[in-house]
Amino acid sequence: MGYDRMSRILHWLTALIVLAMIPVGLVMTNVDDRAIQDPLFIFHKNAGALLIVLIALRLAWRATHRAPPLPDSLPAIQKFAARGTHVILYLMLIVMAVSGYVRVRAGGFPVEMLDAIGLPHFVPRDDALAETAKSIHARAKFGIGLFLVLHVGAAAYHGLVRRDGVFSRMWPPTASPTRVP
Numbered sequence: 269m270g271y272d273r274m275s276r277i278l279h280w281l282t283a284l285i286v287l288a289m290i291p292v293g294l295v296m297t298n299v300d301d302r303a304i305q306d307p308l309f310i311f312h313k314n315a316g317a318l319l320i321v322l323i324a325l326r327l328a329w330r331a332t333h334r335a336p337p338l339p340d341s342l343p344a345i346q347k348f349a350a351r352g353t354h355v356i357l358y359l360m361l362i363v364m365a366v367s368g369y370v371r372v373r374a375g376g377f378p379v380e381m382l383d384a385i386g387l388p389h390f391v392p393r394d395d396a397l398a399e400t401a402k403s404i405h406a407r408a409k410f411g412i413g414l415f416l417v418l419h420v421g422a423a424a425y426h427g428l429v430r431r432d433g434v435f436s437r438m439w440p441p442t443a444s445p446t447r448v449p
């Protein structure tokens with residue numbers, strides 16, 4: 269028994285955006301050429317804004333839809349590790365998205381897509397707040413990076429080594445929940 273279609277779609281859309289945003293974030297803060305930085309900043313901020321909406325939808329969906337039970341063959345410690353990693357990934361997504369947004373708005377920078385639709389900023393212009401958010405964003409990237417490595421490593425272990433059907437609980441991205449591995 270796998271995840272329902274909406275959970276899968278939201279998971280893979282989030283994954284696609286996050287896995288693109290991390291290298292873009294690292295490059296844009298490490299190159300000196302504005303011609304390269306500017307489009308990357310625009311991509312990172314606007315994909316980030318989209319991600320905030322997706323995370324909110326995902327949490328709302330998850331709060332109202334239970335995850336399917338893991339197979340009985342899985343040792344209790346691995347079930348615990350899987351659940352713990354998932355909770356931490358949700359928390360890290362929130363920390364990264366909120367600190368990124370606050371860093372940009374408190375710093376007085378635009379988020380082009382949101383400005384185009386006239387959305388209020390929700391965060392006051394405040395340099396000290398922008399610096400704090402920037403430092404949280406820069407530190408938390410190690411946290412999300414570490415747990416993503418564990419998560420993707422575990423997914424590969426289930427999909428390629430154990431072949432116990434755990435990977436196909438989430439893959440393919442649009443399958444229905446009744447699809448039995």
Ligand code: HEM
Nearest residue numbers: 282283286287330335350354357358420423434435437438
């Ligand atoms: C190549 C990349 C990825 C692969 C192969 C992958 C694979 C999977 C699989 C197989 C599951 C189901 C696990 C289970 O049945 O218990 C899952 C769940 C999950 N994944 Fe990923 N994932 C990837 C990327 C990501 C990313 C980038 C994030 C977010 C930062 C993420 C967050 C989650 C969360 C939070 C769950 C738990 C879903 C829930 O129960 O609410 N994944 N992933």
Ligand code: HEM
Nearest residue numbers: 289290293294297313316317361364365368369372406409
């Ligand atoms: C899960 C979501 C996000 C991830 C994984 C992510 C990842 C990153 C990474 C890895 C960096 C490089 C940081 C460094 O090495 O110092 C970065 C920088 C940055 N991110 Fe994000 N980010 C996310 C969300 C956002 C959002 C929503 C925004 C704004 C709307 C944003 C705006 C920025 C800005 C402005 C920087 C440059 C910070 C600076 O040095 O001034 N990020 N991000």
